[in-house]
Amino acid sequence: MSKVKTVMQKNSQLIIPLIALLAIVLFNVIRCVVIGNFSFFEIRLTENTNILSGNVINILKDASELAILAMGMTLVTSASRGQDISVGASAAIAGSVFVKILLANPANWGVIIIAILASCVVAMICGAFNGILVSIFKIQPMIATLILYTVGRSIAYWINGGATPTIAKDHPVLYLGGFFPGNPIPTPIFIVIICAIIFVLVLKFTNLGLYTQAVGINEKAAHLNGINPIKMKLLTFIILGVCVALAGVIRVSRLALINHETILLGVEMDAILAVAIGGNSLGGGKFKLSGSIIGAYVIEALTNTLYAMKVASTDVKAYKAIVIILIVVMGSPVVKKHTSRLWSKLFKKKEIPATAGASSSKGGM
Amino acid sequence: MQKDIVLTMRNVSKAFPGVKALQDVDFTLRKGEICALMGENGAGKSTLIKVLTGVYHMDAGQVNIAGIDKAITIRSPQEAQNMGISTVYQEITLCPNLTVAENMFIGRGKYNFINWRDMEKKAKEILDNLDIPARPSQQLSNCSLAVQQMVAIARAVDADCKVLILDEPTSSLDDQEVAKLFALMRDLKSKGVGIVFVTHFLEQVYEVCDSITVLRDGKLVGEYDIKNLPRVQLIAKMMGKEFDDLSELNKKEISSDEDGETPVLEAFGLSSAAGVKPFDFKIKKGEVNGFTGLLGSGRSESVRAIFGADRITGGKVKMHGKTVRIAKPIDAMKQKIAYLSEDRKGDGLIADLSVRENIILALQVKKGFFKPFSRAEAEAFADKYIKLLEIKTASADTLIGSLSGGNQQKAILARWLLTNPEYLILDEPTRGIDVGTKVEIQKLVLKLAAEGMSITFISSEIEEMVRTCSRLIVMRDRKIVGELSSSEITQDNIMHTIAGGGNS
Numbered sequence: 001m002s003k004v005k006t007v008m009q010k011n012s013q014l015i016i017p018l019i020a021l022l023a024i025v026l027f028n029v030i031r032c033v034v035i036g037n038f039s040f041f042e043i044r045l046t047e048n049t050n051i052l053s054g055n056v057i058n059i060l061k062d063a064s065e066l067a068i069l070a071m072g073m074t075l076v077t078s079a080s081r082g083q084d085i086s087v088g089a090s091a092a093i094a095g096s097v098f099v100k101i102l103l104a105n106p107a108n109w110g111v112i113i114i115a116i117l118a119s120c121v122v123a124m125i126c127g128a129f130n131g132i133l134v135s136i137f138k139i140q141p142m143i144a145t146l147i148l149y150t151v152g153r154s155i156a157y158w159i160n161g162g163a164t165p166t167i168a169k170d171h172p173v174l175y176l177g178g179f180f181p182g183n184p185i186p187t188p189i190f191i192v193i194i195c196a197i198i199f200v201l202v203l204k205f206t207n208l209g210l211y212t213q214a215v216g217i218n219e220k221a222a223h224l225n226g227i228n229p230i231k232m233k234l235l236t237f238i239i240l241g242v243c244v245a246l247a248g249v250i251r252v253s254r255l256a257l258i259n260h261e262t263i264l265l266g267v268e269m270d271a272i273l274a275v276a277i278g279g280n281s282l283g284g285g286k287f288k289l290s291g292s293i294i295g296a297y298v299i300e301a302l303t304n305t306l307y308a309m310k311v312a313s314t315d316v317k318a319y320k321a322i323v324i325i326l327i328v329v330m331g332s333p334v335v336k337k338h339t340s341r342l343w344s345k346l347f348k349k350k351e352i353p354a355t356a357g358a359s360s361s362k363g364g365m
Numbered sequence: 366m367q368k369d370i371v372l373t374m375r376n377v378s379k380a381f382p383g384v385k386a387l388q389d390v391d392f393t394l395r396k397g398e399i400c401a402l403m404g405e406n407g408a409g410k411s412t413l414i415k416v417l418t419g420v421y422h423m424d425a426g427q428v429n430i431a432g433i434d435k436a437i438t439i440r441s442p443q444e445a446q447n448m449g450i451s452t453v454y455q456e457i458t459l460c461p462n463l464t465v466a467e468n469m470f471i472g473r474g475k476y477n478f479i480n481w482r483d484m485e486k487k488a489k490e491i492l493d494n495l496d497i498p499a500r501p502s503q504q505l506s507n508c509s510l511a512v513q514q515m516v517a518i519a520r521a522v523d524a525d526c527k528v529l530i531l532d533e534p535t536s537s538l539d540d541q542e543v544a545k546l547f548a549l550m551r552d553l554k555s556k557g558v559g560i561v562f563v564t565h566f567l568e569q570v571y572e573v574c575d576s577i578t579v580l581r582d583g584k585l586v587g588e589y590d591i592k593n594l595p596r597v598q599l600i601a602k603m604m605g606k607e608f609d610d611l612s613e614l615n616k617k618e619i620s621s622d623e624d625g626e627t628p629v630l631e632a633f634g635l636s637s638a639a640g641v642k643p644f645d646f647k648i649k650k651g652e653v654n655g656f657t658g659l660l661g662s663g664r665s666e667s668v669r670a671i672f673g674a675d676r677i678t679g680g681k682v683k684m685h686g687k688t689v690r691i692a693k694p695i696d697a698m699k700q701k702i703a704y705l706s707e708d709r710k711g712d713g714l715i716a717d718l719s720v721r722e723n724i725i726l727a728l729q730v731k732k733g734f735f736k737p738f739s740r741a742e743a744e745a746f747a748d749k750y751i752k753l754l755e756i757k758t759a760s761a762d763t764l765i766g767s768l769s770g771g772n773q774q775k776a777i778l779a780r781w782l783l784t785n786p787e788y789l790i791l792d793e794p795t796r797g798i799d800v801g802t803k804v805e806i807q808k809l810v811l812k813l814a815a816e817g818m819s820i821t822f823i824s825s826e827i828e829e830m831v832r833t834c835s836r837l838i839v840m841r842d843r844k845i846v847g848e849l850s851s852s853e854i855t856q857d858n859i860m861h862t863i864a865g866g867g868n869s
Contacts, residue, residue: 010762204737205735205737206734206735206737207729207730207733207734207735207736207737208734210718210722210726210729210737211730211734213715213717213718214715214718214726217715217716217717217718218711218712218714218715218716220711220712221706221711221712221713221714221715222715223674223693223694224672224674224694224704224706224712224713225694225726225727225730225780226693226694226695226698226727226730226731227695227730228693228695285717286717286718
């Protein structure tokens with residue numbers, strides 16, 4: 001019992017994003033019952049191409065770039081107490097470099113790997129640029145990253161020579177955005193899983209988590225304990241750079257072209273939102289990576305549901321905003337305080353187990 | 366109310382959870398009087414001021430102000446202002462990008478519209494009246510700090526200002542600027558304003574004040590006329606030691622200086638960007654020494670320089686006779702130096718992390734970025750020290766921010782003991798914690814020293830220093846002004862040396 005309680009307490013941050021995700025699923029179930037058609041949840045295996053399709057697969061696939069960016073954004077938020085709003089623009093730069101190298105060379109995997117590495121380096125330089133402004137020059141993250149946000153797509157334009165280069169339909173790089181032959185599961189899903197595993201391993205086998213949190217919570221104390229806050233902040237921005245490159249590569253491979261004006265446009269706000277929905281404070285400090293990842297899927301599930309309901313694409317944002325208000329208010333400290341008071345009241349009165357308390361608070365949402 | 370009295374506070378009490386910040390404090394201010402409010406940290410000065418300015422609400426007591434017949438209740442700073450109580454804080458709280466006149470009038474009065482010409486004219490009158498060398502249309506950021514401070518005062522001093530509170534207004538001013546400020550204060554005094562002056566600089570108190578009110582541990586020690594309270598007496602009152610009270614002197618091992626043993630740490634001409642003047646320092650194995658002096662005398666800055674906490678601007682350091690480079694905390698940690706910082710909340714705690722993470726932090730950093738402790742190791746370390754120092758916490762997973770001050774301090778102490786230091790610097794380890802824990806920490810210091818650890822102990826409580834240190838370095842104005850060892854360490858001597866009244 002007490003073990004259940006400590007596990008609950010440790011992961012209490014995940015309650016809101018999980019509830020949000022569940023609520024969206026539940027909403028869809030009800031919707032399907034009402035319209036008497038469960039095709040929303042259908043996962044089909046197309047016979048001749050042997051690939052999986054359906055809304056659930058789409059959500060998992062389409063959230064990939066966002067999920068990867070959200071992971072990096074979580075670290076930046078934790079250490080620098082601010083957000084990087086240049087990720088979309090940086091991804092345009094990284095993506096342009098990627099395409100440029102691909103098109104200038106024969107279509108083989110050696111070239112693709114080199115192109116990925118090159119775009120990673122470019123995005124890491126972008127990250128380092130932001131990181132230096134934030135850590136050494138102590139500029140507010142949003143202002144510092146506003147520079148690349150403003151100029152990034154212009155740089156991408158210059159790299160592309162003003163065109164929107166397209167990748168040939170038979171280029172193997174398109175497997176990265178779609179399917180490897182014979183594999184029915186979309187490749188981006190694997191890339192997210194690999195990324196998440198790498199993050200988990202890094203957090204487990206290094207002190208990245210402890211140091212970034214220490215710097216984010218109390219920079220002066222971290223310094224007096226031998227941590228170099230400047231290095232840590234810089235490092236988180238560079239790590240976010242790698243995430244940016246991967247997101248750019250996935251998106252380019254998915255679309256088979258790069259349009260510097262539209263690629264990952266506005267993704268920075270979704271990434272920040274994913275971090276927030278995940279229960280992480282945008283004021284830095286403690287973080288939970290899993291929260292941000294769930295946050296990314298919440299956003300994508302929401303978008304996908306709205307499209308499935310045939311909401312016009314111009315209206316989607318308005319509906320999204322309404323749901324986001326609900327989620328964010330639910331996770332706000334004020335509401336949290338009230339629910340936890342309600343929770344402890346119920347808990348004390350009837351000696352009900354913690355899990356029952358959780359479901360009661362869910363009922364309240 | 367007597368005629369010449371502008372303000373009386375009677376039996377004012379204010380408690381915070383766990384602390385009685387003010388207990389039955391009386392305070393009186395006369396017309397045209399500059400009264401110094403003195404006391405060491407935690408004495409209750411700022412609480413008293415905050416009660417007076419409506420930031421805090423007192424639990425009990427009575428406040429009277431000239432011109433109002435009955436006792437007043439001050440609910441907000443705005444109300445205090447309306448009753449004629451104005452405050453100027455240490456940090457200048459004006460807008461540097463506005464003009465002098467705008468700064469003087471903005472946010473004042475009930476007008477929605479401003480007559481700019483009128484405002485500048487009025488501002489000019491006030492500035493001329495107070496001899497403040499500034500033009501109304503000048504941008505504030507172009508004025509010197511002293512003038513900015515004066516403008517802040519001009520803003521505070523309305524026609525109906527009766528009480529002006531100056532909370533450490535001189536801390537960022539140089540001597541000339543201070544002189545200008547004092548001229549202004551004397552001018553206001555002659556106009557009948559009662560001034561409460563809070564400062565840590567004794568010289569300034571004796572230069573400008575008429576009376577002194579001393580607080581200690583939230584209680585009133587006394588109200589004195591400046592002529593009747595010589596400097597040494599004042600320090601004695603602030604520190605709570607009677608001048609001739611030598612009863613509890615505890616002698617410890619006396620280490621002779623001439624035994625040729627290589628010191629654990631030696632510093633030569635060390636200085637830092639925090640403003641400490643170059644100083645020499647050494648400590649031997651098993652020695653407990655201390656830096657003493659009033660607040661702001663540079664005792665913390667000195668030990669921070671040894672630890673590399675501030676940017677080092679000169680000097681060199683030897684460990685065991687070998688020159689080492691200590692530029693940042695991690696360098697010092699690698700030399701087995703540990704530093705428990707003065708400001709627990711600001712420099713020590715990582716409040717949102719658990720007790721366990723806080724305890725292992727320093728050792729973890731020392732071990733390296735790529736070598737995290739396993740969960741089991743971390744738990745073992747934390748549990749060991751929680752038991753050893755009797756840290757009262759629900760579990761090692763509890764957030765350290767939710768512990769009491771004393772237990773937080775023990776956890777931070779555990780953090781540094783865990784690094785197994787040869788030289789441990791404790792900067793105010795007993796501040797703001799309960800008496801029981803204080804004694805525990807003192808005992809621990811002596812025990813560790815007996816085991817061979819070298820320790821520098823800093824405390825505002827002189828009694829603690831006398832009890833634990835075998836050598837005392839006395840500081841004033843960021844300089845070392847004296848050194849006392851073994852039998853010379855008496856409260857009497859310490860106070861004399863601090864006051865500069867002779868180095869016995």
